[in-house]
Amino acid sequence: MANFVEQFMTWLLSFDKEALILGASAIGAGLAMIAGIGPGVGQGYAAGKAAESTGAHPENQKTSLMTMLVGAGVAETTGILSLVVALILMFGNPMVNQEGNAIAIAGSAIGVGLAMVAGVGAGIGCGYAAGKAAEATGFAPENQRGIMMCMLLGSAVAQTTGIFSLVIALIFMFANPIAAASVGGTPELAVVLGLSAMGAGACMIAGLGSGVGVGYAGGKAAEAVGINPESTSKSIMLMLVGSAMAQTSAIFSLVVTLILMYANPFIGVDANFLILGCSGLAAGIAMIGGLGPGIGQGYAAGKAVEGTSFNLNASNKVMVVMILGQAIAQTSSIFSLVVALILMYANPLVGLDSSFIILAASALGAGFAMIAGVGPGIGQGFAAGKASEATGMRPKLQGAVIRTMVLGQAVAQTTGIYGLVIALVLLFANPLIGLL
Amino acid sequence: MEAITGKALILACSAVGAGLAMIAGIGPGIGQGFAAGKGAEAVGKQPEAQGDIIKTMLLGAAVAETTGIYGLVVALILLFANPLVGML
Numbered sequence: 001m002a003n004f005v006e007q008f009m010t011w012l013l014s015f016d017k018e019a020l021i022l023g024a025s026a027i028g029a030g031l032a033m034i035a036g037i038g039p040g041v042g043q044g045y046a047a048g049k050a051a052e053s054t055g056a057h058p059e060n061q062k063t064s065l066m067t068m069l070v071g072a073g074v075a076e077t078t079g080i081l082s083l084v085v086a087l088i089l090m091f092g093n094p095m096v097n098q099e100g101n102a103i104a105i106a107g108s109a110i111g112v113g114l115a116m117v118a119g120v121g122a123g124i125g126c127g128y129a130a131g132k133a134a135e136a137t138g139f140a141p142e143n144q145r146g147i148m149m150c151m152l153l154g155s156a157v158a159q160t161t162g163i164f165s166l167v168i169a170l171i172f173m174f175a176n177p178i179a180a181a182s183v184g185g186t187p188e189l190a191v192v193l194g195l196s197a198m199g200a201g202a203c204m205i206a207g208l209g210s211g212v213g214v215g216y217a218g219g220k221a222a223e224a225v226g227i228n229p230e231s232t233s234k235s236i237m238l239m240l241v242g243s244a245m246a247q248t249s250a251i252f253s254l255v256v257t258l259i260l261m262y263a264n265p266f267i268g269v270d271a272n273f274l275i276l277g278c279s280g281l282a283a284g285i286a287m288i289g290g291l292g293p294g295i296g297q298g299y300a301a302g303k304a305v306e307g308t309s310f311n312l313n314a315s316n317k318v319m320v321v322m323i324l325g326q327a328i329a330q331t332s333s334i335f336s337l338v339v340a341l342i343l344m345y346a347n348p349l350v351g352l353d354s355s356f357i358i359l360a361a362s363a364l365g366a367g368f369a370m371i372a373g374v375g376p377g378i379g380q381g382f383a384a385g386k387a388s389e390a391t392g393m394r395p396k397l398q399g400a401v402i403r404t405m406v407l408g409q410a411v412a413q414t415t416g417i418y419g420l421v422i423a424l425v426l427l428f429a430n431p432l433i434g435l436l
Numbered sequence: 437m438e439a440i441t442g443k444a445l446i447l448a449c450s451a452v453g454a455g456l457a458m459i460a461g462i463g464p465g466i467g468q469g470f471a472a473g474k475g476a477e478a479v480g481k482q483p484e485a486q487g488d489i490i491k492t493m494l495l496g497a498a499v500a501e502t503t504g505i506y507g508l509v510v511a512l513i514l515l516f517a518n519p520l521v522g523m524l
Contacts, residue, residue: 004440355441355444355448357444358451361447361449361450365451368452371462372465373465374462375462376469378469380472382466382472382473386473389477393481405473405476408493411472418511422458422511423455426455433447435447
């Protein structure tokens with residue numbers, strides 16, 4: 001009797017190639033629109049802050065409203081990018097005409113939608129920056145120029161991950177390397193490639209974290225410049241250094257995505273195709289853990305800006321605390337990267353003699369377990385932010401503050417380590433195989 | 437491709453379930469990090485109370501850890517003492 005995987009594949013292949021791709025494109029278009037969450041939340045926050053500011057300083061209503069609208073306009077970007085991608089998939093679908101296996105191309109269409117979800121982050125982050133800038137221009141309209149500059153600079157950096165995702169989506173739609181790799185291959189290879197494409201898309205979701213975090217840092221810089229215009233240069237410097245750190249996990253994800261697309265390590269491997277395909281999908285899912293460090297490190301950058309604006313002479317001490325705290329907050333995205341690289345390049349499951357469904361599911365389980373890293377990333381970043389702020393207020397206490405921060409961050413790491421242990425057990429010491 | 441037995445299906449689903457259970461770790465991670473942040477803030481304001489601050493922080497963090505441990509326990513049971521295969 002054929003098993004359900006074979007039956008499912010036969011069922012998929014019973015459709016026209018076009019029907020399969022167009023169906024997946026419909027799902028991809030829908031997934032892409034999830035990005036709309038971000039601008040909705042962010043612009044709502046900006047509107048709230050502008051309304052609050054107008055209540056407190058009605059005489060500055062026009063300035064504050066103008067700042068809010070400019071910021072909200074920037075926050076709209078990722079929502080519009082997603083809309084454009086969805087409209088292309090619906091009205092000018094370039095994927096139906098791609099050469100290659102329908103299953104690989106259908107997986108790519110879903111990957112397009114998953115990648116665009118990262119736009120949630122830039123929408124929230126830019127909206128936060130717009131809200132803080134509207135508030136700051138309300139109480140200090142004379143500093144509007146510096147405030148707007150910080151807001152726009154922060155928002156531009158926050159947009160990076162949304163643009164990364166757009167680039168990945170456009171590659172899938174117009175120059176799909178996954179489809180090209182499936183030309184002339186078996187349906188089994190197409191499943192490996194299709195699942196890898198979905199993994200590549202899921203992987204990009206980690207960029208959501210950087211979008212939120214960097215936008216937060218931009219908002220805090222705008223606020224600091226409003227309160228104390230003399231802090232402008234130091235605020236911008238700290239914001240940019242901190243934001244660069246917060247981009248790290250998004251870059252890790254971009255690398256894994258590009259590997260899955262252009263140098264897929266599963267092509268030509270002699271093993272069950274479902275194990276290989278699920279490993280590709282799981283590598284992408286594991287990288288979603290990087291979402292946490294992005295948010296947390298951005299928070300730390302924002303709080304470091306705030307801490308420095310109280311006490312400009314403490315900026316070096318604050319930066320040391322910020323970078324130390326951010327480095328610790330990076331841990332979970334490094335764990336995720338390690339698991340993704342194991343799945344791609346040193347996959348222990350392919351050599352095991354057991355039912356293929358258990359091994360494929362173990363790869364997926366290992367990927368899911370790494371999502372736990374979101375929490376430690378956010379939490380440790382929060383600790384780094386509060387410690388940076390405290391160092392700004394009382395630079396003499398830097399040592400005691402760092403000790404408390406690191407101790408607390410170590411405790412916050414535990415659940416991320418639990419996730420890593422479960423993933424490693426599933427990969428290297430899988431007890432389920434013996435139970436069969 | 438070989439057939440999938442009922443037992444293999446249960447074990448495969450257990451692997452996915454063990455992975456999903458670990459997502460619970462997000463909560464303690466955020467919560468304990470918040471505690472660490474507030475602890476560092478408090479030490480910055482009142483360094484003389486550092487000992488008490490850390491004690492309170494660690495006690496609270498230990499309580500926040502519980503749900504992460506529940507997730508871990510369920511994952512470990514699914515992996516190492518799977519009760520589901522026995523019910524087949």
